[in-house]
Amino acid sequence: MNRPSLYFRDEHELFRQSVRQFIDNEVVPHTDAWETARRIPLSIFQRMGQLGYLGLPFPEEYGGVNADFWYSVVFLEELARCGMGGFATAVSVHEYMAINHIARVGSTDLKQRYLQPAIAGEKVAALAITEPDAGSDVSAIRTTAIRTDAGDAYIVNGTKTFISNGTYGDFVTLVVKTGSPTERTGAGTHPISLLVVDLDSPGITRTKLNKIGWHSSDTAEIRFDDVRVPVANLIGQENRGFYYLMESLQLERLVAAVMAVSGAQLALDWTLQYLNEREAFGKKIGTFQAIRHQIANIATEIEMARQFVYHTCWLFTQGDVIVKECSMAKLATSELQKRVVDTCLQFFGGYGYMEDYPIARAYRDVRVGTIAGGSSEIMREIIAKIVIDAVAYKPVYQSK
Ligand SMILES: Cc1cc2nc3c(=O)[nH]c(=O)nc-3n(C[C@H](O)[C@H](O)[C@H](O)COP(=O)(O)OP(=O)(O)OC[C@H]3O[C@@H](n4cnc5c(N)ncnc54)[C@H](O)[C@@H]3O)c2cc1C
Structure with a gap:
């Protein structure tokens, strides 16, 4: 049974089911082909365009859905659950990083020529x-x-x-x-x-x-x-441009954080299943206390991270300038996901090192999380400036 949520309504959960179905049926089966080809086909962008997934935060006038931010959170969580960091990146960069500036401050002409076809999945x-x-x-x-x-x-x-x-x-x-x-x-x-x-x-x-x-x-x-x-x-x-970038980097970091928590949860879910299947010394490996306690730690950290990220998302929906929280969310969750995937892989033993197991791909994919989109060192620098030097940030899109 789903617990009542401060953030998600029934409509969001219905949307989650439809995205999950799409990912399970139309993305996951192509994992090996796309990973080997080192690209995803334009047809999958077009399909997501038809389903409205690429226009969630954008105005209807340009083919968008104009949905509240929680739909984007759901979409990003489910996107990360495809277990293919490359796919999740290609889509999230397209929708939440590359076209965002055009939507916010671009001219009508730019919106027609670029935003509209990007929302439709016709242009990447x-x-x-x-x-x-x-x-x-x-x-x-x-x-x-x-x-x-x-x-x-x-x-x-x-x-x-x-x-x-x-x-x-x-x-x-x-x-x-x-x-x-x-x-x-x-x-x-x-x-x-x-x-x-x-x-x-x-x-x-x-x-x-x-x-x-x-x-x-x-x-x-x-x-x-x-x-x-x-x-x-x-x-x-x-x-x-510098100011536009500095402001939009907050969304970029929030997007990364949402996906990192979901990716960490996915690794935990795979591992929980394996702990229940694999036996050693005549017992399921999930009965060994050494493993159970580490799983308990991971589950706790993921849950705490998720709640902080949701809270940060909520602040974002209020239009606040949340440089501190977004930087903390990106720092904490990308470092967490890296640790979680490493620990989970350990419990798969030798199989965890085999390409046939998705945890092996997750291990490769997760490494870049603490580098791309602002490294952990840079996140710490930003947080230190706010916490120690009392640096304050103001909104810039509205200011002239
Ligand atoms: C797979 C992948 C995809 C990417 N996608 C994109 C993309 O689509 N668009 C895009 O523009 N960029 C993209 N990037 C670039 C990414 O954002 C940068 O790699 C990242 O910002 C770090 O920059 P850098 O690699 O030049 O490292 P550098 O800035 O050279 O940093 C090197 C090291 O020094 C540390 N460092 C730097 N400054 C400080 C400081 N002041 N204090 C302490 N430590 C510091 C860094 O944390 C890092 O550990 C991508 C990167 C990768 C790997």
């Missing part, structure tokens, strides 16, 4: 912040977008790396340096803007990268050589 989106020499320190990016003399376009030069959906995606929300030459190079200045760039534009070279996990998501290095981008593809205001 990427978000490109990281560069070979600038990851954690976003202000150090070097990719430039210089206005042409006629002023109707930018010329983009630079390289982005580790970009999810970058190899097969259709467009990218690209983070670039704009501003004057002194502003672009000056220490501590952030003349950063966001542009939508078609990934088949002349001057773009994409190289697929090999990863130790997240195999079904494609990850690319993308080079931009004199790529011409119409000024109409600027998202929001020029030189406000």
Whole structure:
């Protein structure tokens, strides 16, 4: 029996059942094929578009569902339960990171040309912040977008790396340096803007990268050589990109946290089943106290993490600036998931190390959780600034 929830109503639970059915029937059976191909097909984006899954938080005007945030939480939890970190990443990056800025501050024209087809699953989106020499320190990016003399376009030069959906995606929300030459190079200045760039534009070279996990998501290095981008593809205001990014990173971290808790729960669920099947010394291994106590610890930590993440989601729905909570949620849950998967794999013994067992894939996939989307060290830096130095953050989308 489901307990009453502070957050989810019956409609959310019905939605959960339909997403779970979709994942079980239309995603999980393709795990081996997609992991081997190192990509997921466009057809699965299109299918999710038809089902409305890619437009949950977006306005109906552009084909979205305009559903409350708890539908997104349900969707992300179930997405993570597919047991394929790569698939979950490809979809969550597309919906909650790459097109989010267009939805929030993009022009009507950009929404029609990019948001609408992305919601329909007809175009796949990427978000490109990281560069070979600038990851954690976003202000150090070097990719430039210089206005042409006629002023109707930018010329983009630079390289982005580790970009999810970058190899097969259709467009990218690209983070670039704009501003004057002194502003672009000056220490501590952030003349950063966001542009939508078609990934088949002349001057773009994409190289697929090999990863130790997240195999079904494609990850690319993308080079931009004199790529011409119409000024109409600027998202929001020029030189406000840094602030847009800083605010949206909160959602990105919350999304990661929701999926990390769900992924940890999935690993626990697989393990509970195995403890009940596997025997050693004439007993089910789930009867050994050494294992039982570790399982009790894990179950407790997952439950506590889940409640903190739900609380943070609730704060998010109130429109609060929750840099501290989102950073804590990302830090705690990505570290937790890593520990949980490692401990669970131990209880599978040698089988845990075999590719036939999903826990082996989870072990590979989980490693990147404490690195991508803001590393644990960076989360601790942010939290320390708030807790120790009393740094305060204000909302930026609304401010001019
Ligand atoms: C599989 C994968 C997918 C990704 N997808 C995307 C994507 O779609 N789009 C995108 O833009 N990026 C993406 N990334 C990039 C990811 O967000 C970065 O890798 C991450 O932000 C870290 O940056 P970096 O790799 O340059 O590490 P660096 O910034 O070079 O950091 C190296 C080490 O130093 C530590 N460090 C750095 N600064 C500090 C500090 N001030 N104090 C203490 N320690 C510090 C870091 O925590 C890390 O341990 C992806 C990465 C991976 C691996």
